[in-house]
Amino acid sequence: MHEDNKIILKVEEIYKRYRKEEVLRGISFEVRKGETKVIIGPSGSGKSTLLRCINQLTIPDKGQVWLEGEEVTHTKKSINQFRQKMGMVFQDFNLFDHINALGNVEIGLIRVKGMDKNRAREKAMEELKQVGLEKQAYLYPAQLSGGQKQRVSIARALAMNPSVMLFDEPTSALDPELIGEVLEVIKKLAINGMTMVVVTHEMGFARSVANEVIFIESGRIIDQGPPYKLFTNPEHERTKKFLSKITELYGKSVEER
Amino acid sequence: MTENFLLVYQSLPYLLKGSIITLELIGGALALGLIMGIPMAIGQVYGNKYVANLISFYVWFFRGLPVLVLLFLFYFGLFMFLGFNLTALTAAILVLGLRSAAYQSQIFRGSIQSVGEGQMMAARSLGMSKLKAIFYIILPQALRISIPGWSNEYSIILKDSAVTYAIGLTEILTRGNFIATRTYQPLPIFLTCAAIFLILTYGGVKLLNILEKKVKIPGYGSYSNSGKEY
Numbered sequence: 001m002h003e004d005n006k007i008i009l010k011v012e013e014i015y016k017r018y019r020k021e022e023v024l025r026g027i028s029f030e031v032r033k034g035e036t037k038v039i040i041g042p043s044g045s046g047k048s049t050l051l052r053c054i055n056q057l058t059i060p061d062k063g064q065v066w067l068e069g070e071e072v073t074h075t076k077k078s079i080n081q082f083r084q085k086m087g088m089v090f091q092d093f094n095l096f097d098h099i100n101a102l103g104n105v106e107i108g109l110i111r112v113k114g115m116d117k118n119r120a121r122e123k124a125m126e127e128l129k130q131v132g133l134e135k136q137a138y139l140y141p142a143q144l145s146g147g148q149k150q151r152v153s154i155a156r157a158l159a160m161n162p163s164v165m166l167f168d169e170p171t172s173a174l175d176p177e178l179i180g181e182v183l184e185v186i187k188k189l190a191i192n193g194m195t196m197v198v199v200t201h202e203m204g205f206a207r208s209v210a211n212e213v214i215f216i217e218s219g220r221i222i223d224q225g226p227p228y229k230l231f232t233n234p235e236h237e238r239t240k241k242f243l244s245k246i247t248e249l250y251g252k253s254v255e256e257r
Numbered sequence: 258m259t260e261n262f263l264l265v266y267q268s269l270p271y272l273l274k275g276s277i278i279t280l281e282l283i284g285g286a287l288a289l290g291l292i293m294g295i296p297m298a299i300g301q302v303y304g305n306k307y308v309a310n311l312i313s314f315y316v317w318f319f320r321g322l323p324v325l326v327l328l329f330l331f332y333f334g335l336f337m338f339l340g341f342n343l344t345a346l347t348a349a350i351l352v353l354g355l356r357s358a359a360y361q362s363q364i365f366r367g368s369i370q371s372v373g374e375g376q377m378m379a380a381r382s383l384g385m386s387k388l389k390a391i392f393y394i395i396l397p398q399a400l401r402i403s404i405p406g407w408s409n410e411y412s413i414i415l416k417d418s419a420v421t422y423a424i425g426l427t428e429i430l431t432r433g434n435f436i437a438t439r440t441y442q443p444l445p446i447f448l449t450c451a452a453i454f455l456i457l458t459y460g461g462v463k464l465l466n467i468l469e470k471k472v473k474i475p476g477y478g479s480y481s482n483s484g485k486e487y
C-alpha cells in the first residue's frame with residue numbers, strides 16, 4: 001500500500017555504547033511516508049536510546065540517520081532544523097510546568113519558528129482542538145490528568161508540522177482508564193497519514209495501526225514484520241516468549257478489553 | 258524613662274537615614290550578586306569543565322573567608338593597591354555583592370538542577386537551542402524555586418551589612434554607635450538599631466513571600482501549602 005511512497009526516515013547501522021554496556025548494536029530500518037512502525041522489546045533493550053539517537057538527543061557512536069533524504073547525523077546544518085521536523089512524545093510527558101497548555105503548544109512556534117504571537121496562538125488552539133483539549137487551553141500541566149498531559153504533549157509536537165513523529169511509550173505512565181484517550185489520538189494521526197515510530201506495549205494498538213512491528217532485544221532487531229504475522233506466527237522463540245510475557249503483564253490490550 | 262523615649266525619638270531621623278544607606282548597600286549587593294549569580298550558576302551546570310572549575314574556585318574563595326576579612330582585603334588592600342578611589346558605600350556594595358554572588362550562584366545552581374532533565378530534553382526536541390531552552394524553559398522554573406533561598410540570602414546579607422561599620426560606612430550601626438558613645442545611653446539606642454534591623458528583615462522576607470505566591474504556578478505544589486490536611 002505504501003510501496004510507492006518515499007522514504008521519510010532511514011536509520012542505518014546505529015551503534016551506541018554507555019561505558020561497558022553496548023546498548024544499540026547495529027539497528028537499521030526505514031519508514032515510508034504515512035507508515036507507522038511499532039517498536040516492542042523488553043525494558044532496557046535500548047528502545048528509548050534508539051528514539052533519542054534518531055533526533056540526536058543522544059549522539060550515536062556509529063551509523064547514520066536520514067530524514068527525507070538529508071543526513072541528520074554528521075550534518076553541517078544545525079540539528080535544530082531537523083529536530084523541528086521530528087516530533088517527539090515522551091513517556092512522562094515532559095510538559096513545561098510553568099506555562100499553560102496553550103503556552104506549551106505555542107512556545108515552539110514563537111521561540112523556534114519565530115512565528116508572530118497571534119498566529120502562533122491560533123495555530124496552537126487549532127492543535128489543542130485536534131486532541132480534544134480546547135477547553136483545557138488555559139490550565140497548567142499540574143491541573144491536567146495524565147491523559148490530558150500526554151495529549152497536550154502530542155499537540156506540542158504536532159504544532160511544529162513534523163514529517164515524522166517519535167513516540168516513546170506514550171501510555172506507559174498512564175492509569176489504565178486514561179490509556180484509551182491517548183491511543184485514540186495517535187490512531188487518528190495514523191489514519192490521517194502521519195508517519196510515525198511508536199514504542200509501545202499496547203498490542204491491540206500495534207495490531208490495528210502498525211504497518212510493521214519491530215522486536216528489539218539487547219540492542220538488536222530480532223524480528224520484524226506485519227503485526228498479524230509477528231503476533232500470530234513469530235519466527236523466533238524469543239519473540240514468542242516476549243509476546244506471551246507482555247500479555248501476562250499487561251493483559252489484553254485496551255481494544256480487546 | 259521619658260528621657261530614653263526622648264533620646265530615641267530625637268535619634269530616630271538620624272538612624273533612619275542610616276537605614277537608607279543600609280538599604281542602598283544591600284540593594285546594590287543583592288543586585289550585583291543576582292546579576293553575577295545567575296550566569297555563574299548556568300556556567301556551573303551547563304558550561305565545560307574549565308568554566309565550571311573557575312566558578313567553583315570563585316565560590317570556594319568568597320565563601321571561605323569571613324566577611325570582615327574580605328572587606329579589609331578589598332577596601333584597604335586591593336582597591337587601594339589598584340588605585341581605585343571608592344567611597345565606603347561603593348566598596349561595601351562591591352565586596353558584599355561579590356560575596357553574595359558566590360552564595361546566590363549556589364542557590365540558583367541547586368534550583369536549576371532540581372528542574373527535571375526532561376524539561377531540557379523536551380525543549381531541545383522541539384528544535385530549541387540550548388541557550389533559548391535555558392532562558393525560556395529552565396530559568397523561569399528555577400528562579401521560582403529559588404525565591405525561598407533568595408529570601409534567606411536577603412536576611413543574611415542584611416545582617417552582614419552591619420560589619421561595614423568597620424570601614425566607616427555610616428549605616429545603622431555606625432550611627433547608633435556614634436550616638437551611644439556621645440550620650441552614654443547604649444541600651445535604648447542599640448535596641449532601636451535592633452528594632453530597625455528586625456523590621457527590615459521582616460519586611461523584606463514578607464515581600465518575597467508575596468512575590469513567591471504571586472508567581473506560583475497554578476496547581477503546582479498545592480500539597481505543601483495546605484500542610485494541615487495531612
Ligand SMILES: Nc1ncnc2c1ncn2[C@@H]1O[C@H](COP(=O)(O)OP(=O)(O)O)[C@@H](O)[C@H]1O
Nearest residue numbers: 018021023041042043044045046047048049050
Ligand atoms: N544516559 C545514559 N547513561 C548510561 N546508561 C544509559 C543511559 N541511557 C540509557 N542507558 C542504559 O541503556 C540501556 C537501554 O536503556 P533504554 O534505551 O532506556 O531502554 P528501553 O527504553 O528499551 O527500556 C539500559 O541498560 C540503560 O541503563
Ligand SMILES: [Mg+2]
Nearest residue numbers: 047048049169
Ligand atoms: Mg524506554
